[in-house]
Amino acid sequence: MKYCENCKINYEKDLKKCLLCGDDLISNEVDSTVNSYPTIKKTKDPLNIIYRTFILLNIISIIVSIFIDYNADKSLSWSLIVSSGNISTLFFLKLLFSESKLVLRIISFLFISLIELIIIGYVSKDPSWAIDIVLPLGSSTITIFLTVVIFSKSKRWQDYAISLIISCIINISLILLNIFNVTVTKWPVLVAFFIGLSTLLLLILFAPKKLKEELLRRFHI
Helix, strand or coil: CEEECCCCEEECCCCCECCCCCCECEECCCCCCCCCCCCCCCCCCHHHHHHHHHHHHHHHHHHHHHHHHHHHHCCCCCHHHHHHHHHHHHHHHHHHCCCCCHHHHHHHHHHHHHHHHHHHHHHCCCCHHHHHHHHHHHHHHHHHHHHHHHHHCHHHHHHHHHHHHHHHHHHHHCHHHHHCCCCCCCHHHHHHHHHHHHHHHHHHHHCCHHHHHHHHHHCCC
16 A cells, blocks of 8 residues: 555555655555454344334234224223233243343242233222232232242342342231221231231341341341
8 A cells, every 4th residue: 555645645556656746655554463353243133123023013902902992982991901911921021031030030020910910900990809819919929939039049148138028018018908998808918918927027037147237238227
């Protein structure tokens, strides 16, 4: 490669004189090791394309179902149930391909399922089964699952202890549904209260000292 110092121009052709000013050209050999990194080509992830397509189809399904249901009787009786199913399915797929820990994915799956069932109960205008049974037993299931995980993975208490404590507090607070006569069926709430309280006491009595100190530090106690 030739270079003109006067015009600051590089010539790829083997010339002796600059075509602009007529000055002699000098050799300007570029080191082959400079900028010799391979070119990175961006490749499209087929799973990402499929997931985006699935999102679009679910959005279309939600819009169409609400439109049909509204034009039929304007009550949105079944379209909201279909829409909640579409949305929860998207969350489930997101969790399926997520890189987060398996335990966290299972907890998220249970929590989303619980929320969906409660929404279906209210949309169907019969929330009693959702509040009386699904909510307390679903919350109890999450608490039991976290307890089993913590005691089976004793070296990783700190990863799930906060989630377990929050789950226990939710279980215990569900007793308010019985106190204020929100629920008709009383026993599921009592079961949730017992599981939450006993698990919290078990955690306090048998948790390692390091875990207790870590929890106190996190809660600024």
